Amino acid sequence: MxxxxxxxxxxVKIDSFEGPLDLLLHLINKLEIDIYDIPAAEITNQYLMYVNTMQQLELDVASEYLVMAATLIAMKSRSLLPDHSSEDDEFMEEEDPREELTRRLIEYKKYKEAAVKLQELEEERAKLFSRPPADMLFAQAGEGPLxxxxxxxxxxxxxxxxxxxxxxxxxxxxxxxxxxxxxxxxxxxxxxxxxxxxxxxxxxxxxxxxxxxxxxxxxxxxxxxxxxxxxxxxxxxxxxxxxxxxxxx
Known part of the structure; x- marks a missing residue:
């Protein structure tokens, strides 16, 4: 044989990678997770699978993906610790790291939706022209969106x-x-x-x-x-x- x-x-460097928050939003939609109640263990395991696949494929994984991975691992480890909230008032005041992540995801989602809306408006605006400028008539087709x-x-x-x-x-x-x-x-x-x-x-x-x-x-x-x-x-x-x-x- x-x-x-x-x-x-x-x-290969793929421009379609928009960052770790974009990947997290993808996983939240895929797993049908409530963005206000993110399961630390599940989201961490799924995220690490994707990052590991990127590394196996020798894609250009930015350091921000690895920083987020470390954050998620710490968040997962914290979720596995015993709950001492009733015994330690100081522990009760400590902010749940998921809350900070949720805020970042919601803010990122708003900006992403705004960007999509602006792109749609740009496309609508482009339709008002009968044809592109003369110097663009013979331009080669660019890389199409995925x-x-x-x-x-x-x-x-x-x-x-x-x-x-x-x-x-x-x-x-x-x-x-x-x-x-x-x-x-x-x-x-x-x-x-x-x-x-x-x-x-x-x-x-x-x-x-x-x-x-x-x-x-x-x-x-x-x-x-x-x-x-x-x-x-x-x-x-x-x-x-x-x-x-x-x-x-």
Whole structure:
């Protein structure tokens, strides 16, 4: 049995990462958590899973994600301690760290919703013009926005890798052939171009080898960034589908 060795030649920085608060809001929506009563243990475990996946994929994880991870771990540890509130008045006056986090999340959510509203107003304003300025008529199409968030992509990758671990093939002697991210991008584009309908995200990962899974994922992200493919989903947190052609093509 032959196997190919995928080579990660560079790290990918995805602009869609908006910060740890954005990830926390994504998890709160996904887990249907009350933002005013955040379960420290559950949200911490989920957050660390995402950060760990980013690091495995060698994505550029900003230090602010790690600072938030440390904050959540401390918050989780505090929630596991015995409740001494009735014995120590000074302990009663200590602020619950979840309250500070809730305030930050609510404030961030307001700014994010305001940004979306401003973008909608900008798009409405743009419709008032019959055509763009003359010097833009021949401009190349820029990178199109993702139909799904980077956190949706990471969540789909997590689920896919867990399923792969449950069905690991028998070990065998193999011959390794090095393949770069660029080569994987070409093979993915070839497969997607020939497909008559969108392909399920998980179906693009045929191997059980970690290196191959990671490089395939990086190739998909890079193709999205270059506006060569589009990833969609029918509803929030539903299965992802990939098709050739960017949103603006």
């Amino acid at each position: 032959e196997n190919r060795r995928y080579v990660m030649e560079y790290k 139909n799904v968030s980077i956190y949706d992509m990471l969540g789909a990758f997590q689920k896919m890798t867990r399923r792969k671990k449950l069905a690991v093939p028998r070990q065998t002697t193999i011959r390794r052939e090095e393949i770069s991210v660029e080569t994987r991008m070409k093979s993915l584009m070839n497969k997607l171009t020939k497909a008559k309908e969108p392909i399920l995200f998980e179906d693009l990962f045929q191997s059980h080898e970690k290196e191959e899974l990671v490089v395939s994922f990086l190739a998909i992200l890079e193709l999205m960034k270059q506006n060569e493919i589009t990833v969609t989903q029918n509803g929030n947190f539903s299965s992802l589908y990939v098709m050739s052609g960017g949103k603006n093509k």
